Amino acid sequence: MKLSLLLLALILGFSNLKAQTYFPPLVGNTWSTTDPATLGWCPDSITKMYDWLELSDSKAFIVLKDGKIVLEKYFGTFTIDSFYVWNSAGKTLTAYAVGIAQHEGFLDINDPTIDYLGTGWTSLTPTQEAAITIKHQLTMTTGLDDGVSDIHCTDPSCLIYKAAPGTRWAYHNGPYTLLDSVIESATGLTLNAWVNQKISSKIGMVGTYLQLGYNNVFASKARGMARFGLLLSQDGYWNANPVLPDLTYLNAMRNSSQSLNNSYGYLTWLNGKASFMLPQSQFVFSGELCPNAPTDMYAAEGKNGQIINVVPSQGLVVVRMGANMGTSLVGTQYNDTIWQYMNRLSCTLGTTENSIEEIQLSPNPSTGTFTISDLTGIEKMEVSNQLGQIVTFQQVEKEITLNTAQAGVYFLTIHTKNNTKTFRVMRY
The missing domain is CATH 3.40.710.10 (DD-peptidase/beta-lactamase superfamily)
Structure with missing residues (x-):
């Protein structure tokens, strides 16, 4: 009897947990939302993310929390009804x-x-x-x-x-x-x-x-x-x-x-x-x-x-x-x-300078040569392997080439005056 009651309690608990998730109606555009502020997300950080998404040719971006829309953004001519x-x-x-x-x-x-x-x-x-x-x-x-x-x-x-x-x-x-x-x-x-x-x-x-x-x-x-x-x-x-x-x-x-x-x-x-x-x-x-x-x-x-x-x-x-x-x-x-x-949406983390957040690396993975999208504000770069050992590389303008024949995962760390950003670089 006790086992049956315990099983029933677990089932009811699971049902209640699922009931906390919101499900939008099957027809129409009605969809409940959650204010990002209730999650401690800063408007400035959200804007920076949207700016990067737009620069990288995004069409739509949506974040759900427990089924409710927290973030929803459409770019260019793309709309809520676009396929x-x-x-x-x-x-x-x-x-x-x-x-x-x-x-x-x-x-x-x-x-x-x-x-x-x-x-x-x-x-x-x-x-x-x-x-x-x-x-x-x-x-x-x-x-x-x-x-x-x-x-x-x-x-x-x-x-x-x-x-x-x-x-x-x-x-x-x-x-x-x-x-x-x-x-x-x-x-x-x-x-x-x-x-x-x-x-x-x-x-x-x-x-x-x-x-x-x-x-x-x-x-x-x-x-x-x-x-x-x-x-x-x-x-x-x-x-x-x-x-x-x-x-x-x-x-x-x-x-x-x-x-x-x-x-x-x-x-x-x-x-x-x-x-x-x-x-x-x-x-x-x-x-x-x-x-x-x-x-x-x-x-x-x-x-x-x-x-x-x-x-x-x-x-x-x-x-x-x-x-x-x-x-x-x-x-x-x-x-x-x-x-x-x-990971930087929280207001307690603050925001970083524009330049370092917008820096991108491509192609990645590559056979050994990578291109950095923007060198503005970069004061220092270094590449290390998974053991933390510094790996030498050659730089010609925005291109860097790893001086190693070994395929694997490396880490490119870029330093500006106030911030650092690390890319996981994959060479095959």
Whole structure:
């Protein structure tokens, strides 16, 4: 009897905890807000962050706290009703859609992919092809060669054997995109119909998949991204209504899905791990994916800095839509800079001089040469390795080149008269 009462108390306590989260209505633009001042965030610091976001070609930026909007800013001609593509941030949406299909009995992620795509979906031998499962597609471990001329290509001729499934992590769009066909084959619905019926309609997210070349790219309003981020933070429920009530799958999705890239779950990026890998590289970097972000953050990230950050410990969802972030397939370094600004919102920290906050470094990662956006006010620079040892570098105007052949993580510290700023520099 005592055990039953204790269990009931725990259930009621969990329900009350969830009830504290605000959920916006499914239709319309009504959305409750929280004054940033109640969180101790300074207007000057918020303005500095908005200025940087605008300079870096952002289109929209939203921060939710316990479901309510704390910050919301649109840039240029972009508005609350504008649509934009998620790019690879949509991968996390796909992982969620696969989870629902499994929960409803349409598939098992341990099934061979040939059960849904048939034989011959790759150029592999029948034995090699039969070894690839849906889970391998979810974890980027199919073993298919990402060194082909077009990593987006889904034709069998583009899907070439490189390694045994589960033995090599590689950010490869082709095998990922074919998860869309797996969903359609398993459920009998088109990808748009499945996602709209099982996710979008249940959380008020208006969006659609657009076919761009080989890719199916999801597009929505910025608040649609925020709605999905809020759903991600709520263990499969939206305002007590189940969307994916499978905590086992969700926990697997937002934790290390394999031992090759600790910072990757099911099509979801993870912070707080001991090492990470990045697209288009086989190098394993030591350290956290976003050292300035909370360690429990997980994220959906896409090209040009399409970002959905979820921080369970703080009840935060952070969304950024934008463009012109270089050639990287994910905006990890850009995301880390967002958190540098987020960490300085508190009025107790004060603000820093404009110049040092606006200094950027690109490309990062690189093969060894990096460009500093602005040298104004810089009095000193130094580079150190992870042991704290000073590393020599050459500087020609805004370009610096590391004088080392060793790939890895380094730290560039820039000093101005009143402040310092440290970049985590990744060389591959």
